[in-house]
Amino acid sequence: MQRNTTTSLWLFQAFGIDVYVHWSWFFVAVMQISSRPNEYTAFYWKVVEYLSLFALVLLHEFGHALACRSVGGEADTIILWPLGGIAFVRPPARPGAVLWSIFAGPLVNLTLILPLAILTLLTPPDTDLRHYLGITTLINIGLFCFNMLPVYPLDGGQILQALLWFAIGRWRSLQVVSAIGFVFGIASIGVLLLLVALQVVTLGSVLVLGLISLFVAVVSANSFRVARHAQHMQDLPRHADCACPSCLTGPPRGKFWTCEECEAQFDTFDTRGVCPDCGAWFLPTTCPDCRETHHIDRWFSCRPGVGLVEPEESSW
Ligand SMILES: [Zn+2]
Numbered sequence: 001m002q003r004n005t006t007t008s009l010w011l012f013q014a015f016g017i018d019v020y021v022h023w024s025w026f027f028v029a030v031m032q033i034s035s036r037p038n039e040y041t042a043f044y045w046k047v048v049e050y051l052s053l054f055a056l057v058l059l060h061e062f063g064h065a066l067a068c069r070s071v072g073g074e075a076d077t078i079i080l081w082p083l084g085g086i087a088f089v090r091p092p093a094r095p096g097a098v099l100w101s102i103f104a105g106p107l108v109n110l111t112l113i114l115p116l117a118i119l120t121l122l123t124p125p126d127t128d129l130r131h132y133l134g135i136t137t138l139i140n141i142g143l144f145c146f147n148m149l150p151v152y153p154l155d156g157g158q159i160l161q162a163l164l165w166f167a168i169g170r171w172r173s174l175q176v177v178s179a180i181g182f183v184f185g186i187a188s189i190g191v192l193l194l195l196v197a198l199q200v201v202t203l204g205s206v207l208v209l210g211l212i213s214l215f216v217a218v219v220s221a222n223s224f225r226v227a228r229h230a231q232h233m234q235d236l237p238r239h240a241d242c243a244c245p246s247c248l249t250g251p252p253r254g255k256f257w258t259c260e261e262c263e264a265q266f267d268t269f270d271t272r273g274v275c276p277d278c279g280a281w282f283l284p285t286t287c288p289d290c291r292e293t294h295h296i297d298r299w300f301s302c303r304p305g306v307g308l309v310e311p312e313e314s315s316w
C-alpha cells in the first residue's frame, strides 16, 4: 500500500505519529449514516456511533504503531480509510518484532471487550446510551474477530506468517500465507457472485465484502511475487569473503553488475569494483538485499553474519 497523504486530510499528531483521514471517508460516512435505520431517539447518536467505530480502529492502529516503535521499528503515519485504518509500520526484519507489531493491534480490541461490556451493563436499559454502548461493544468484538482471520494481509494472516517465519524463514512463510490469501480472496469473490446470481443477496449488500476480497487477492498476489523473487535471491550462492556493512549479508555470486562504460556484465565482488573488460572503477556498491550503498573496500572489511573484521583502511 502506497503511503500517499496528498489525498488525505491531516487530523492531528500524537506520540510523533501523524493521523490523516482520506477524503473518501467523509463521502462514505455521510452515505453510511444516512442509509442505516435509526434505532436511537436522537439522530446525533448515529453520528457518535459511526465515529466510535473509527475511534476503535484508530486505537487499534496506534497499537500497531507504538508496538512497532517499542521494538526499534519505524512508524509515523496512520491513515483512516472508509474500510478501516492503515498504520504504516516498518518493524525490524525479525519474526519476534513483526509478531509483536502485528499482534498489538488486535490486542487493543481484545483488551477493550471487558471494560466496554461492563460499562454497557452498568447503564440503565432502554436508553440511547445503553443501545450505543451495546452496539459499540459488538463492533469492537467484530473488529477483533475480523482482524484475527488467518488470511493475509489481515492481521491474523500476518501473525501466522511471523509464526511460520520462525520455522521456515521469512520469504517461504510469506509465500505460504500469500498463497492462502490469494485463494481465499478469489474464492470469496466467487461465492459472493454466486449468491448474487442466485438472488440470495443483493449486489449492494455485499459490495464492501467484495471489495475487501478483491483487496485481499490483489495484495496477496503481489506479496507472493515479491516473496518468490526474494527467496530466489536468498538461494543464490554467496561470496564468503565480503559482506554488506549494513545487513551483514554476503553478496550473491554472479554477473549481476553492468559496466556503465562498456556494458560488460561482471561480478563486481570478483574484481573488487573494476570492470574486467575496460578497467572502469565502480567503488560505491549498492546491496541487492537491503539497498544500502557502501564503498567496495568497506564490503571487504566485513564478513557475512560477523561484521567488521579488519580495521577500515585510512588514508595518510
Ligand atoms: Zn491491524
Ligand SMILES: [Zn+2]
Pocket: 244, 245, 246, 247, 248, 249, 287, 288, 289, 290, 291, 292
Ligand atoms: Zn545490505
Ligand SMILES: [Zn+2]
Pocket: 259, 260, 261, 262, 263, 264, 275, 276, 277, 278, 279, 280
Ligand atoms: Zn567496462
